[in-house]
Amino acid sequence: MKKSASYKPQGHQTRGKTARNRLRRSDIFLLLTQGALIRMRDDADTRSFYVDLGYGFEPFTTLETAERLRIQNPDLSVLGVEIDPERVAAAKPFEDDQTFFRLGGFNLPLQNNESARLIRAFNVLRQYDEAEWREPIEQLGLQLIPGGMLLEGTSNPTGSVWTANVIRRSSIPPYQVIRDGFVFSTNFHMGFEPDLFQPVLTKNYIHRMIPGELIHTFMERWKTAFRNQSPMRSFGLRALFCSAAAELENAGYHIDMRPQLLRRGFLYWRFRDL
Ligand SMILES: C[S@@+](CC[C@H](N)C(=O)[O-])C[C@H]1O[C@@H](n2cnc3c(N)ncnc32)[C@H](O)[C@@H]1O
Numbered sequence: 001m002k003k004s005a006s007y008k009p010q011g012h013q014t015r016g017k018t019a020r021n022r023l024r025r026s027d028i029f030l031l032l033t034q035g036a037l038i039r040m041r042d043d044a045d046t047r048s049f050y051v052d053l054g055y056g057f058e059p060f061t062t063l064e065t066a067e068r069l070r071i072q073n074p075d076l077s078v079l080g081v082e083i084d085p086e087r088v089a090a091a092k093p094f095e096d097d098q099t100f101f102r103l104g105g106f107n108l109p110l111q112n113n114e115s116a117r118l119i120r121a122f123n124v125l126r127q128y129d130e131a132e133w134r135e136p137i138e139q140l141g142l143q144l145i146p147g148g149m150l151l152e153g154t155s156n157p158t159g160s161v162w163t164a165n166v167i168r169r170s171s172i173p174p175y176q177v178i179r180d181g182f183v184f185s186t187n188f189h190m191g192f193e194p195d196l197f198q199p200v201l202t203k204n205y206i207h208r209m210i211p212g213e214l215i216h217t218f219m220e221r222w223k224t225a226f227r228n229q230s231p232m233r234s235f236g237l238r239a240l241f242c243s244a245a246a247e248l249e250n251a252g253y254h255i256d257m258r259p260q261l262l263r264r265g266f267l268y269w270r271f272r273d274l
Helices: 024-033 035-039 060-069 085-094 134-142 194-200 214-228 230-235 237-250
Strands: 047-053 078-082 099-103 114-122 144-155 161-169 177-186 266-270
Touching: 024 035, 024 060, 024 114, 024 144, 024 161, 024 177, 024 266, 035 114, 035 144, 047 060, 060 078, 060 099, 078 085, 085 099, 134 144, 134 161, 134 177, 144 177, 161 194, 177 194, 194 214, 214 230, 214 237, 230 237, 237 266
Parallel strands: 047 078, 047 114, 078 099, 114 144
Antiparallel strands: 144 161, 161 177, 177 266
């Protein structure tokens, strides 16, 4: 939806708690996996944003992300979107030529020459009901450019542990919104075992840890792998994390086995090849 005089942000206000560097690891994940989208150049008269939806009381996570992603693309345009007008007003002084803050909702406040290449929505949908999860995901996905990506996640207060849905807009007609995968992220400061992630499962999964559900089956298999690979603990938690991932891959799950992801504590479970 394009912004107009009658624009009404879709969604509702929620708690705005955030923290400096809380979403640092989501930036690292994007830098490691979405380099092509980050580096893509805009045409002269268009802007394709990195959108941070629901940045909270203060815009620090958006500003930190802008700085990190601009290592790969100094010209990247960044848009922070908030449904709470006071939070938008608090962020406005931090705007510059490439960084913008606007009032908006799941219907992003984009102008006609603007689009979204990447969207992050962290700790936003966790405050909605489970039944409300699917529609905004589809809606946000359809506002991505073809091939664009939405990272929708839930973290603990410091961001040391999180999980996220990876949603992609297909790059071929009819440009469907596809569930590309799911990421588990830990910096290992809280140790590591699969149960660590249960409290930060995203809204579509947190109430689905019951036999017969996809996420439950996956977590049970991961726990088995963790137990089987426990001798690797003598080489450190990262080694254990990597070998449990390898066992999952051998068991038929499609895991991104790149060492630069696994060694940093990202288990990227892919649902399909695009
Ligand atoms: C808990 S804060 C998360 C802040 C930050 N993303 C983080 O993870 O630290 C959630 C924010 O999402 C905003 N929000 C909720 N629904 C929204 C929507 N539909 N569109 C835009 N912002 C929304 C709320 O106003 C709130 O400030």
